[in-house]
Amino acid sequence: MAKHGAHTVGLSIGTSRVTCIIGEPSDAGGGVLDVVGVGEAEARGLRKGVIVKPVEAVESIRHAVEAAERMSGLEAEDVTINLAGSHIMGFNGQAIVAVSGRDHEITSEDVRRAIDSACAIQLPAGREIVDRLPQEFIVDDQDGINDPVGMIGARLAVKVHIVTSPVTARQNAINAVNRSGLIVADMVLEQLAAAEATLTEEDKEFGAALVDIGAETTGLVIYQRGAVQHTAVFGLGGSHFTNDIAFGLRTPIPEAERIKRASGCAYSQSLSEMERGEPVEVPAVGRTQPRQLSRQILCDILQPRAEEVLMHVADEIREAGWERQLSSGVVLTGGGALLGGMTEIAEQVFDAPVRLGYPERDRFGGLIEDIQSTAWSAAAGLALVAQRAQMVEARSGARVRGASGSLSAFVSKFRNRFSSIF
Ligand SMILES: Nc1ncnc2c1ncn2[C@@H]1O[C@H](COP(=O)(O)OP(=O)(O)O)[C@@H](O)[C@H]1O
Ligand SMILES: [Mg+2]
Secondary structure, X not given: OEOOOOOEEEEEEOXXXXXXXXXXXXXXXXXXXXXXXXEEEEOOOXXXXXXXXHHHHHHXXXXXXXXXXHHHOEXXXXXXXXXXXXXXXXXXXEEEEEOOOOOOEOOHHHHHXXXXXXXXXXXXXXXEEEEEEEEEEEEOOEEEEOOOOOOEOOEEEEEEEEXXXXXHHHHHHHHHHHHOOOEEEEEEEHHHHHHHHHOOHHHHHHOEEEEXXXXXXXXXXXXXXXXXXXXXXXXXXXXXXXXXXXXXXXXXXXXXXXXXXXXXXXXXXXXXXXHHHOEEEEOOOOOOOOEEEEHHHHHHHHHHHHHHHHHHHHHHHHHXXXXXXXXXXXXXXXXXXXXEOHHHHHHHHHOOOEEEOOOXXXXXXXXXXXXXXXHHXXXXXXXXXXXXXXXXXXXXXXXXXXXXXXXXXXXXXXXXXXXXXX
């Protein structure tokens, strides 16, 4: 297979699906990624976003990546993958350091020291910091600074959003990818990757909450003033809806999944009288005859679950203090957002404007029609983040690679990834 350096690979290893996007920088420029290969496979061997059966997970990764390779005629080697799992936690830290140089000009070394200092926290055994996202720098009394390098000052303060995860979750993901014959170039918190594909700069600036509803986990990220202010992961997702249908209607899980996708609705008021009365055929467990139920009954099962999942997210947003500060509202993405009526019920729960988040057309070209679904946001965002990093690397001539890259690579690494922050 052809193997030329410019392509990047986004690989989202989810609980229900592994999705892979291979992209190349578009001739149109502007940081647009041309999608040239798309692959997906049913995910096996994961629970709540983490790998529990590596052999099965490796198979799923291979299937998804091979499909994308076949479509693009390119070989995947370095891949950027998602950090996921219900045990991931985010919190904010801060620190102040004295600017070291005699001329008081802030260097990237000062920035690194400030960030290191903000992240020098005692973690429970078995946990590690997996991402450090600077929110804002303050030079002496001047706040709201994105990139202080080159400024003159005596004191440099930084606010950082710190993401932690169980060590084993990251290691298992890297191992599975390695065993699939690939190298992890970088790992990005899944909802952050989805946000890179779906949110606009205005959303991030004026305030938005992105909610990535996966199969067994739901990720939240809140942006304001162009930076990540809050993240959280909940152990709830689309499979809970499926289980409710299976249990409530006494039908096998695969049938419940099919019924959910074909006729499910999370908000009965978004259906007309006629739609509510529509018959839904429900195959029974065992040999009994299928039954016919109305869609209203399906709504009665799904709506309380949707309210529960979204209330968890709304409570988190309120407790974090961002409830009244999200001018761009809430953006739902991930496969779970495809359930009928989700946007409508979410508008009720959040009391805010809600829209679905797809890979945005201003950032993606090529086979974009193949990924016009909320279920592709994470993989698309991962490929895009990888491309941005590659472009900055190419420009600076620096190599910043490897998931366990040295600390000194940190500053330039998140600069590369989230160029909008700096
Ligand atoms: N059309 C649909 N309607 C309702 N739910 C859907 C639809 N398509 C996918 N889903 C649900 O989305 C979830 C998977 O979302 P995805 O983002 O792919 O998850 P993950 O990243 O956790 O593998 C599953 O629970 C699935 O049932
Ligand atoms: Mg996902």
